[in-house]
Amino acid sequence: MKSLIAVLTVIGVLVVIWYAACVPMNIKGVLTEAERAGAVVEPEGARERRNLGAFGLVAGNGFAIPATWAQARPRLPAPHQVAIELWQTTVMKKITSKRSLVHHAWVTLSATLLGFGIGTGLGILLAVGVVHSRVMDMSVMPWAIVSQTIPIIALAPMIIVVLYSIGVQGVLPKAVISAYLSFFPVVVGMVKGLRSPDMMQLDLLATYHASKPQGFWKLRLPASMPYLFTSLKIGVAASLVGAIVGELPTGAVAGLGARLLAGSYYGQTVQIWSALFMAAILAACLVGLLGVIERVTLKRMGMGS
Amino acid sequence: MMANESDTPVVVEAKSLDLTFQTNDGQVQALKDVNLTINKGDFVSFIGPSGCGKTTFLRVLAALEHPTGGTVTVNGMSPDEARMKRAYGYVFQAAGLYPWRTIAKNIRLPLEIMGFSRSEQEKRVKDVLQLVDLEGFGDKHPWQLSGGMQQRASIARALAFDADILLMDEPFGALDEIVRDHLNEQLLELWARTGKTIAFVTHSIPEAVYLSTKIVVMSPRPGRISDVIESPLPKERPLDIRDSPEFLEVAHRVREGLRAGHAYD
Secondary structure, X not given: OHHHHHHHHHHHHHHHHHHHHHHHHHHHHHHHHHHHOOOOOOOOOHHHHHOOOHHHHHHHOHHHOHHHHOOOOOOOOOHHHHHHHHHHHHOOOOOOOOOOHHHHHHHHHHHXXXXXXXXXXXXXXXXXXXXXXXXXXXXXXXXXXXHHHOOHXXXXXXXXXXXXXXXXXXXXXXXXXXXXXXXXHHHHHHHHHHXXXXXXXXXXXHHOOOOHHHHHHHHHHHHHHHHHHHHHHHHHHHHHHHHXXXXXXXXXXXXXXXXXXXXXXXXXXXXXXHHHHHHHHHHHHHHHHHHHHHHHHHHHOOOOO | OOOOOOOOOEEEEEEEEEEEEEEOOEEEEEEEEEEEEEEOOOEEEEEOOXXXXXXXXXXXXXXXOOOOEEEEEEOOEOHHHHHXXXXXXXXXXXXXXXXXOOHHHHHHHHHHHHOOOXXXXXXXXXXXXXXXXXXXXXXXXXXXXXXXXXXXXXXXXXXXXXXXXXXXXXXXXXXXXXXXXXXXXXXXXXXXXXXXXXXXXXXXXXXXXXXXXXXXXXXXXXXXXXXXXXXXXOOOOOHHHHXXXXXXXXXXXXXXXXXXXXXXX
């Protein structure tokens, strides 16, 4: 109960800050519209107002404050505007509609999940290689780290162009970018996890004359599970970012990235913000789902706390 | 060093064993000219200050370390061959049970690795759980057990595959005095019942004297044997034997041996 109050308080404060921020952000646009509609604005004329500070304008035109929360194309949409847009494009629209945010979220989600699957599989395989082979340890890890220093926004168009030239398009190029971002945390986490058994436990297996595969399946892999889940949670969020970024340079017609892009073309800030929130909700659901799977799995393994 | 006059078979024989570790600070001589014979059914304790090589010697027997000089045989084979034949069970200072396995499944681990049949696994797990007094705890996870019980489970795990040698590296070192006494008593009972050969590393004089038929006193830098004491105590040993004059006499000799090893400091 106490923590619920704390959580709601934080949300409340954020919403208040948000509403407050809308006022100076939108005041110029609101005053211009108001003046066109015949209201008396202080000072008169858009030119006069151009060099004035936003806070000064708010102070001189208190009547215009409510309008800053109700513009059709605000610079910063108010929370309720985003909420209404979200409601109308999810619950009120048929999923098959081109304007349904659920439809767009699904397009992005499918690429995210495919990329996450590829990235996780690749990450685990690389980690197994790194742990078992010194050569791979020395050669793979530096490249894995380098790969993450390249801005994905620069790399994404190239990946898409190269894949398109060999005839790969649709969900796969996006999934590749998504996998590119998600494999790294999995590699790092799994390498740490597979190396987590201490010397004593490895010695114990040696006294049983256990083979390497036995050591892997019976000791290293189960010991790495807590580490794996931690990296999966990071990886899935990175996957979503990758899928969205993958939609930006292609001029994709569907997906959350496409919504962001279209929104910014047409100055539809409400649409941009609702797409952003949809992405955040999606990420939260994915991470939350992994958290549930983690709890159940570790509990069944007897490692739950 | 000790002549083997009886005709009980020799299990471990070390002859002028040397072991030098290469470290970043140069060479460290962990064992120097170690000669020792362990007969079948012996309970041998290794006692000495840290750095005297007692654990290293045990690890050499287990083929976890390899000597740089001299020879050592286990059951007449090299330690490596003995390891492949799974001739010994090793008990570490920490129980080292897998947290994701129940006690029964932890004990089953070596059996799975060694390819025992399913029914044989069940039977053996049941038997050794009984042997260490843990019946009814097979389905518990390690964290549900006390430290002493965990260590008993780890002994059960070492016993499960019928190795005739038990190598124990300060198995009760992390436990409190009362639990330790209790486990010592149980260990003796278990040793009497199974007839295993036990090599036991400890830094407790009473523990060494109470348990052993043979006490190997070691001294450090370089690790070497300074005394080997054949215990005159009877095989049957209630806990209060520790107040008898014979016990105190052996303990005194061990203490003297330890002091002699430290004469220079």
